[in-house]
Amino acid sequence: MNFSDYIENVLKSQEFDIQISEILRFFTPLKLDKNDFLVEKGKVCEYFCFIKSGVLQHSIEISEEEKTTYLALKNSCTSALKSYLQEIPSRKNIKALSDCCLLVILMEDFKHLLKTNKAFQQFYYTLIENQIFLIDDYRIDLLTLTPEDRYKKLLLNEPNLLGEVPLHYLASFLGISTRHMSRIRKNIK
Numbered sequence: 001m002n003f004s005d006y007i008e009n010v011l012k013s014q015e016f017d018i019q020i021s022e023i024l025r026f027f028t029p030l031k032l033d034k035n036d037f038l039v040e041k042g043k044v045c046e047y048f049c050f051i052k053s054g055v056l057q058h059s060i061e062i063s064e065e066e067k068t069t070y071l072a073l074k075n076s077c078t079s080a081l082k083s084y085l086q087e088i089p090s091r092k093n094i095k096a097l098s099d100c101c102l103l104v105i106l107m108e109d110f111k112h113l114l115k116t117n118k119a120f121q122q123f124y125y126t127l128i129e130n131q132i133f134l135i136d137d138y139r140i141d142l143l144t145l146t147p148e149d150r151y152k153k154l155l156l157n158e159p160n161l162l163g164e165v166p167l168h169y170l171a172s173f174l175g176i177s178t179r180h181m182s183r184i185r186k187n188i189k
Contacts, residue, residue, distance in 0.1 A: 001075045003027065003050050003103055007119070010126050016119035023120050026113060027103040032056075038080075038094040038102075045080035045090050047104035054100030055164050059172075060092045068172035071097075071165060073158070077127055084110075097165060147176045151184050 001009070007020050027050065032038065038056060039045040051074050058070035058078070069092065072078035083090035084107060105113075113120040141150055151174060154161065161170060171181035 003052070006050065006075055007123050010123050010130075011119065016122075019117050019119035022117055023113060023123070026109040027105050030102045030104045032096040032100040032102065034096055034098050036096050036100075038078075038096070039083065039090045039092075041091060041093050042089045043083075044087055045083035045094070046106065047102075048077065048079040048081075048084055048107075048110055049102040049104045050077050051075065052101040052103060054102075055097040056100060057095050057097050057165075057169055058092055059095065066172070068169045071161065071169065071173055073161070073164075097169065142175055147174065147180060148184050148188065150174045150176070151181070151188060155188070 004020055004024060007023065008014055008016075030047070030049070032054070038047060038049065041061070051072055053074050055074070056072040056078055057068055058072065058080075059066050059068050061067070070078075072094075078094070080090040080092055080094055082088065087107065114124065141153065145153065154170070154174065167181060167185075168178045171178045174181070176184070
């Protein structure tokens, strides 16, 4: 899926064709090699991005242990949004788990589009709304589903993750120890 199709899919409308063309002009390509950072903790996030290929891991460090808080996949948008919007140091890292091809937009251009482009306003609003739904579901799942059920749900909703993301990142994301995750995978095929 290209970025234009992604925007149309999020908007669920084709009435914004001219405005979508304007949006696309503000995004530029950025390549990250595996283990490169989109942003490091303590630095200001410079980009809001669309992931054309690859996986970006959002993580924090707790007691010197890396915890995965989110996995941003191909054909999705991501950023350390609070850092990006408020131009403050990020509380998390965003790292490429594989080589990534991104389309990025700088803050000044992002703000310009929010002020002047109705398609971008609607696109951003819908993205944020959808992200809130995902966060809410994720939190409820952590409290109500067993580790096995969380793993089964991941298999059902994102089966390609198993081939793209190392086990210890998936385990961390699901709130499961790597050892327990190995046992679960062995029992569920």
